[in-house]
Amino acid sequence: MCSSLIAKEVTESLLNVQRMASRIEKLSHISSGQGPGVTRLAYTESDERATQQVEEWMIAAGMVITRDQFHNVIGRYEGTDVSAAPVVVGSHIDSVPEGGAYDGVLGVLAGIEVVQELSTRGMRCIRPIHVMIFRDEEGVRFQAGLIGSKGFTGLLREQDLQLQDEKGITLAEAITALGEDESITTVIVKQPNIASYVELHIKQGPLLDEYKIPCSVVNGIAGAARYRFKVVGNPGHAGTVPMALRKDALLAAAEIILAIEQQAILHDSLVATVGHLSVLPGASNVIPGVVEGSLDIRSLDEQLIKSSIATIIQVCEQICRLRGVDVSFTCVGYSPPVQASKRMISLIESVLAQHKITALPLVSGAGHDAMVMGAITEMGMIFVRCKEGISHHPAEYVDISDMEVALDVLFGVIYQLANDF
CATH class of the missing domain: 3.40.630.10 (Zn peptidases)
Incomplete structure (x- = not known):
């Protein structure tokens, strides 16, 4: 009625x-x-x-x-x-x-x-x-x-x-x-x-x-912030490069994804998603040399979006330094x-x-x-x-x-x- x-x-x-x-x-x-x-x-x-x-x-x-x-x-x-x-x-x-x-x-x-x-x-x-x-x-x-x-x-x-x-x-x-x-x-x-x-x-x-x-x-x-990230390591033969000497871009990207998840879990009003990954050269017997991925972060709190992005980038840069690889983040879109x-x-x-x-x-x-x-x-x-x-x-x-x-x-x-x- x-x-x-x-x-x-x-x-x-x-x-x-x-x-x-x-x-x-x-x-x-x-x-x-x-x-x-x-x-x-x-x-x-x-x-x-x-x-x-x-x-x-x-x-x-x-x-x-x-x-x-x-x-x-x-x-x-x-x-x-x-x-x-x-x-x-x-x-x-x-x-x-x-x-x-x-x-x-x-x-x-x-x-x-x-x-x-x-x-x-x-x-x-x-x-x-x-x-x-x-x-x-x-x-x-x-x-x-x-x-x-x-x-x-x-x-x-x-x-x-x-x-x-x-x-x-x-x-x-x-x-x-x-x-x-x-x-x-x-x-x-x-x-x-x-x-x-x-x-x-x-x-x-x-x-x-x-x-x-x-x-x-x-x-x-x-609001939604969309980024692309790129991790650059060194490709190499999967059978000849010892694990301790590798600069594996995919392993670094895996840590990055987990770090993004951990940051989002800290805030009930924040969600973060890595929805796309591209691994190069993409061969089963080659150590990944480059990984490109997407990052989507959303919240009703605009300041939280900005501070979380800053924290994520800082943590990911530290992860990559320890692994001897490089990482860069590029903003591709933002809706407040x-x-x-x-x-x-x-x-x-x-x-x-x-x-x-x-x-x-x-x-x-x-x-x-x-x-x-x-x-x-x-x-x-x-x-x-x-x-x-x-x-x-x-x-x-x-x-x-x-x-x-x-x-x-x-x-x-x-x-x-x-x-x-």
């Missing part, structure tokens, strides 16, 4: 979770992949086909549809004050290769259901409500995520338009192919006036499943952490309490469009329990009972924001 705060106007919820589940299932079959799961890369035929289907559902819910120059979709449900800044609820519908059916999609379709409830009852809030589909959140095709939300907010860089996919097609060409009258040549946009932004998303981790909580509030999105606004956290917690849910404060270790929108307006997120925390995989699953609770919570939050509670 809906929030008690709006019981005087809405006595019985018409939110249709079965319809939403059916639509999720329908979108899961719009895929370009031959394997399991959903493959719907940004600005491809399958992505556009799915987008057009969602636009039809937006129109049926009483929204007026527009697209911006990046083909982000904006479904507007008018408010009684047409000049008021809108409340925006949104997410994405592109996927990783052979991904799941719920990532991103759940948030967009839940926003449509909120509007459908209001439209069916002939109700208007004070503020307009925008339901948005942001293009290319995942960043698979052009190796740079959050393209749509960055374009919408004016934070996309001019050079990003020249990013290429594996076929040599640029981002600008992919956008233009969807129907722009002229080639897109600039990312300059007027920064939109948004009252607030809410995103409902699956929890891409096991905490909600472990604590048996259907949904909860997100305190913020972790984004805090949800205190007002949004408080509002979401209060609506959760009305549904007898004790809020479990969560930090998102994954990036979302909300972190971009948080640069221009107050931002809040609601995470929904996902079975075993599995995401970006065909086994991704959200129980319909959890969807129903989350949909009710989202309705309560959006209704209050759009009526300036």
Whole structure:
């Protein structure tokens, strides 16, 4: 049932979770992949086909549809004050290769259901409500995520338009192919006036499943620092160089990886991952001479990220000195952490309490469009329990009972924001 705060106007919820589940299932079959799961890369035929289907559902819910120059979709449900800044609820519908059916999609379709409830009852809030589909959140095709939300907010860089996919097609060409009258040549946009932004998303981790909580509030999105490291030793014959005389780059890298793990274990709010290693020359009978690896460090505490990186580099340099090898670290990317606004956290917690849910404060270790929108307006997120925390995989699953609770919570939050509670 809906929030008690709006019981005087809405006595019985018409939110249709079965319809939403059916639509999720329908979108899961719009895929370009031959394997399991959903493959719907940004600005491809399958992505556009799915987008057009969602636009039809937006129109049926009483929204007026527009697209911006990046083909982000904006479904507007008018408010009684047409000049008021809108409340925006949104997410994405592109996927990783052979991904799941719920990532991103759940948030967009839940926003449509909120509007459908209001439209069916002939109700208007004070503020307009925008339901948005942001293009290319995942960043698979052009190796740079959050393209749509960055374009919408004016934070996309001019050079990003020249990013290429594996076929040599640029981002600008992919956008233009969807129907722009002229080639897109600039990312300059007027920064939109948004009252607030809410995103409902699956929890891409096991905490909600472990604590048996259907949904909860997100305190913020972790910042991420990405580094490449290179260890240089001396290659040699595996059978002729004594162990005591070796300068094995891989053994040094192994110590480095363990040192990174130990640093992360010291802090509950920090995670660190070495996800890629390249060993050269890569022969079974040759001592490794060079190892190149990746390092990904995330936390909601920006100072902790910086201090941990400094400590890791210092410890790794010491390891390599003792082994007689060289190591270097190069920063290849940094996204600062984004805090949800205190007002949004408080509002979401209060609506959760009305549904007898004790809020479990969560930090998102994954990036979302909300972190971009948080640069221009107050931002809040609601995470929904996902079975075993599995995401970006065909086994991704959200129980319909959890969807129903989350949909009710989202309705309560959006209704209050759009009526300036």
